[in-house]
Amino acid sequence: MPSPLNVPQREAIRYLDGPLLVLAGAGSGKTRVITEKIAYLIESCGLDACHIAAITFTNKAAREMRERVDKLLAGKRSAGLNVSTFHALGARILREEATALGYKPTFSILDASDCYGIVSELAGSSDKSAIRRLQAQISHWKNALLSPAQAQREAQSDAEWLAIKAYAAYVSTLQAYQAVDFDDLIALPVALFEQQPERREKWQNRLRYLLIDEYQDTNVSQYALLKQLTGARAAFTAVGDDDQAIYGWRGADVENLRGLPRDYPQLKIIKLEQNYRSTGRILQVANTLIANNEKLFEKKLWSALGHGEPITVHAYKTSELEAAAVVMKLQADRFEQRAQYRDYAVLYRGNFQARAFEQQMRDQRIPYLLSGGQSFFDKAEIKDLLAYLRLLANPDDDPAFIRAVSTPRRGVGGSTLQLLGAYAGRRHASLYAAVAEQGFAAQIQARQLDPLQKFCALLHRLQRIAACDSVATVLNELLAAIAYEDWLHQRDDRRTAQTKWSHVRDFCDWLAKKGEEESKSLLELTQSIALGGTLDRNEADIDAVRLSTLHAAKGLEFKHVFLVGLEDGVLPHRDAQADGRLEEERRLMYVGITRAQRSLHLSYAERRQQGREFIPCEPSRFIAELDREHLRFFGGKEATIADKATTSQRLASLKALLAEKR
């Protein structure tokens, strides 16, 4: 990418006189502006890399950005540079300042399912959707920086009052577990900096220049943290695009974009409007779609890359047929264009849509990468081990205690745990601490207490090993002590047990290597996994088609994009018909369209399988909003007979091609 920078890009990189907002349309080179600005700060301004923090929204984006900066700086002088997600930065602050907040530095980071478990205990209801609503509500309060007491002041109904009571109990439960959830990673540092200005100044002095990517997706607490960290000096560059705000459901507030000029009257705004990614047709279609949304900042994206191919819109009878046809078309197109698999992406609204495409990819032997879906660390066998490791780092981590104590089964069942939990609750102690208490031993039978004590003794032993030995030794001792391989073979057939065991070995190797190379402790390793770490297999080097949700595809680009499942109820989502949320769904479609560089194929199914039955679908209303002159329809109401002939011609030529290959 040695192309010269354009005028606004260069201006954005050089501008250091005050706070800067870069309004960067899709494909306008915003990541390049951030990476080149980091290099500029280090090379031309003499700022030490450790005083610069770049904040992204996904771990993947953080990794990619670090790589690009390293390349620009030829590997030198980037030591200490902080490129991370908001949450990882929060975790770093929290680790250092934990004691000031009444936490030990060994706190655990809970994932969504741990939190779900805690909320469901507190809710006293077994209605799943009610629990999830409560969980979301608590998350919203935290993201809005409302404490239970503050939320109570605004309570309107009895139901709300009950939810706030659960919220208060949830907060104290987490404290007792020495655990934080994802929202705390932002909210707790904000609370700390609010109360203790000298600590705020310490961090302000450490992070002297901030660059924030995807600024449109910040929420209230993240914006508060940004304001605290940059302080009066306001040395930051925020890069964002209001048309790509797709995290409203997570508390992201485009109001933060509007608030920036208000909070910083000296704010400089630079617009990047030249798109270097897509053909004119793709951009035109994207522009007409997004024109249906209320605009915050006026901007007009243009491309110098020529018209390009028309965009196709395909209707298929069912979602299965859609997957089969799309994968076939993709394969044929790859032959015709002599393209690589990695030039293609299939994008969809929800993870559940991936299944049909995965199946087809496997059947047709096409390599694919599934982004977004459940990661390696979500596998049950990995979570089992992770529970032990979390427990070694922080014995008060109750969710980890419950999982570890019951895997493998060791004679501790539901009713014993209930008894233990009730006792621990009364004593405001963790499960682990409660086991050792005399008061607990007094109210339980020896044959129930015994396995619990043995379990705690095992933890003690492993902790002693962890204190002086390598990560690898701890893991080996652990696996031997719980006879994990035997346990796997006992519950599953040989094949599954072997696969699971190989996952376990991979995980151990990865941990040992990480522990050795980066001299990270078990605590740091488990924390970074909780933050959404990945095995760093080099995805960029693999030639494979990418299957991705629209959310996970943001920031990526592909030569050829298939945007699938464009049915009303899927995109836009069934529950997102309200005005504000419909606009967010439209932006999601906009993000999908603007991922494409050269060709774009839209498709929908007339019937979608849901559970056991097929339900009829209407094409997404967003298709009707696109500029028709750039579209070619195939199948469905819109198709002409001539178009159908083209379809069968293409299928015939595909079959010929495939036959030729064999």
Added chain:
DNA sequence: GCACTTTATGTTTTT
């Protein structure tokens, strides 16, 4: 009271 087997059930998006 524990552990394993069956059956119902249901899917937005992510740190």
Added chain:
DNA sequence: CATAAAGTGC
């Protein structure tokens, strides 16, 4: 099709 709650031997 995967996970989670209810049912059945021990």
